[in-house]
Amino acid sequence: MVLLLQYTIIFASVLCLVALGGCFSEHSGVINLGLEGIMVMGALGGAVTMFMLPAGTSKIVIVIATTLAAILLGMLFSCLLAVACINFKADQTLIGTAMNLLATAAATVFVRAMNTSINPDNVSTSIQYIQPKKAFLKYIGGFEFNWFMLMAVVLLIASYILLYKTRFGLRLMACGENPQAADSVGINVYKMRWAGVLISGFLGGLGGIVYITAGVSEWKFEMGVAGFGFLALAVMIFGQWKPTNIALAALLFGLFRALSNVYTGIPFLAAMNIPSTVYNMLPYIISLIVLAFTSKNSRAPKAEGIPYDKGMR
Amino acid sequence: MKEKKSLLKNPSFQAILTSLICIVLGLLIGYIVLLMINPAGAGDAIKTIILNFLTRSSSAARAKALGNTLAKTAPLLMCALSICFCYKVGLFNIGAPGQYEAGACIGLYAAIAWHTPWFISLILAALAGAVVGSISGALKAYRNVNEVISGIMLNWIILYLTNTILGGKKTKDIASPYTMKLGAGNTKIPSAGLNTLFANNTTVTIAIPLAILFAILIWVILSKTKFGYELRATGFNKEAAKYAGMKEKQNIIVTLAIGGALAGIGAAFLFLTGYQEWSTTQNSVPAMGFNGIAATFLGGLHPIGTIFASFFIQSITDGGALINKSVYPSQISDLISSIIIYLCGFVLFFKFAINNWISKKDKGGPNVNDVPVKDDAAKAEGGEK
Numbered sequence: 066m067v068l069l070l071q072y073t074i075i076f077a078s079v080l081c082l083v084a085l086g087g088c089f090s091e092h093s094g095v096i097n098l099g100l101e102g103i104m105v106m107g108a109l110g111g112a113v114t115m116f117m118l119p120a121g122t123s124k125i126v127i128v129i130a131t132t133l134a135a136i137l138l139g140m141l142f143s144c145l146l147a148v149a150c151i152n153f154k155a156d157q158t159l160i161g162t163a164m165n166l167l168a169t170a171a172a173t174v175f176v177r178a179m180n181t182s183i184n185p186d187n188v189s190t191s192i193q194y195i196q197p198k199k200a201f202l203k204y205i206g207g208f209e210f211n212w213f214m215l216m217a218v219v220l221l222i223a224s225y226i227l228l229y230k231t232r233f234g235l236r237l238m239a240c241g242e243n244p245q246a247a248d249s250v251g252i253n254v255y256k257m258r259w260a261g262v263l264i265s266g267f268l269g270g271l272g273g274i275v276y277i278t279a280g281v282s283e284w285k286f287e288m289g290v291a292g293f294g295f296l297a298l299a300v301m302i303f304g305q306w307k308p309t310n311i312a313l314a315a316l317l318f319g320l321f322r323a324l325s326n327v328y329t330g331i332p333f334l335a336a337m338n339i340p341s342t343v344y345n346m347l348p349y350i351i352s353l354i355v356l357a358f359t360s361k362n363s364r365a366p367k368a369e370g371i372p373y374d375k376g377m378r
Numbered sequence: 379m380k381e382k383k384s385l386l387k388n389p390s391f392q393a394i395l396t397s398l399i400c401i402v403l404g405l406l407i408g409y410i411v412l413l414m415i416n417p418a419g420a421g422d423a424i425k426t427i428i429l430n431f432l433t434r435s436s437s438a439a440r441a442k443a444l445g446n447t448l449a450k451t452a453p454l455l456m457c458a459l460s461i462c463f464c465y466k467v468g469l470f471n472i473g474a475p476g477q478y479e480a481g482a483c484i485g486l487y488a489a490i491a492w493h494t495p496w497f498i499s500l501i502l503a504a505l506a507g508a509v510v511g512s513i514s515g516a517l518k519a520y521r522n523v524n525e526v527i528s529g530i531m532l533n534w535i536i537l538y539l540t541n542t543i544l545g546g547k548k549t550k551d552i553a554s555p556y557t558m559k560l561g562a563g564n565t566k567i568p569s570a571g572l573n574t575l576f577a578n579n580t581t582v583t584i585a586i587p588l589a590i591l592f593a594i595l596i597w598v599i600l601s602k603t604k605f606g607y608e609l610r611a612t613g614f615n616k617e618a619a620k621y622a623g624m625k626e627k628q629n630i631i632v633t634l635a636i637g638g639a640l641a642g643i644g645a646a647f648l649f650l651t652g653y654q655e656w657s658t659t660q661n662s663v664p665a666m667g668f669n670g671i672a673a674t675f676l677g678g679l680h681p682i683g684t685i686f687a688s689f690f691i692q693s694i695t696d697g698g699a700l701i702n703k704s705v706y707p708s709q710i711s712d713l714i715s716s717i718i719i720y721l722c723g724f725v726l727f728f729k730f731a732i733n734n735w736i737s738k739k740d741k742g743g744p745n746v747n748d749v750p751v752k753d754d755a756a757k758a759e760g761g762e763k
Binding site for chain 1: 411414415470472517521522523524526527528530531532533534535538539541542661662663665668671672675703704705706707709710712713715716717719720722723724726727
């Protein structure tokens, strides 16, 4: 049971972070389908940093450097979305899809080139980080506490405050609801949308490194992040674009995800003999059903997905 | 009064030109990445990626390699047509991979467990894809659910469902994660003598000419029939179509059902040729559907252009597998094709720039460039680290 709790919380942290990222981007009016790609890039940044840091680096340095690298790479990669969709008014669905493919391909190429340059016979696409990963963990009884869990909670509260209690957040949401009106009162819609996308890069990148350090100590970059970015998108929709609801949705979907990992260890669930694919499917099925019942009067930002053109005012 | 018309003003020429710009830029960035990994063999590597089968030593090997590329182009073309058809009607069918999975699931199940002849399996695969497509369509028409979101959710639902169904005892050996090989007889799509043209490559089947026929058929439906006109009208403006007496809800569902059927047939074109088996342990959505997006946009959103674009994308993917793998990663071609897709997002801007340039040259008039130009190439570099 402790294992189930631990997995639920760490997966929920990932989903919560990434979904909040999506939430900021969409509230500013840009649909971010590239979350999966941003996660891959964040994961790459973090994993490479952990790999490169010399043995014996103090724990606190490892934690800070890894986190910062993941965030930085996530934000850099999200610039691709911002440039194309905000400045060049490209199709947001197309660019998001391209980013997902690009991130996985680029990460694979980079990791393989790195491995080969260190050892010419090493053609794998994985990075190992068994030792440095321990810097993130603290054992409380049988429970494996991860510093990322704390970061997720702090960032959740910060996101709530930023979105609802600050001038910046309210302006950001105005740009997603009615950019023309926002512009008419002097808000720079382009800047606000850039801010929204960059924040989603920040949170998505962080989510990426949390995901690949959850439970495993080695990551094969060919796999990308195995659809977690899309699951986060489902969390965001299930949470109706509100941080508090997103946190609850993340807990629920995190539980399903954890169940698919550990259900064989729980006698009552193992006895039911439900294949793990069912637990994997459930989050998506639930979101689809929720969408079917809520989309008529959806809480989605009104102007999301529509490039803002000053001339159209 | 007839003015001499500049070639640059021709929309189809512009479409081809912009696609070529995307390809050249994509290859250039790929080349730079190769140079960064190892400058010595980068020239050879990029040449191998571009030339693909032409780099094989004997003519028989060339023919065989070309056959392999063509065999995989057929399913890719079908996925691209699925996305192209829906896009022309104003729907982004990102659910194509899910419809493709459904086609693979039912098509393979029928062929392996029931030993149905290939054309029955093919029709079942098309129906399965159509059902998945129409789920997205119905959700869009009646519940206002964005087809992109429902498509993404369905991609994953159907992936796990397919793994469960094909993972059963009837279709999979206990020891291996792959589905059983198709038996002899007519469960496989026939080759009809085409294999002899490609050095007896048995994966070359009538799927290839059929896929091209489908491309022509889609083009005819979209641009020459009343049905296609109504679908496109619905895509342009749902309310106006309704006002003009068209059944707009039905049109949305029919569009996605046709898109789904095309993607389902695409799966049949790959798995029923025996080219490969379905891996029941795969935990990511097959890339075929997403590459279809690349082929669609690179093909200038035109069914005929899509044929060439599909071949190109598949050819560089296969070419990537031929480069010196001890030095360069074969995923470099995935990188190139994803950069090309990304650049396709700028197609509108490229066209705008071309037209702007023409009008400036013609009139010497004011520049109406209201798109702020930024150095996106520098940004693209930054994202690849």
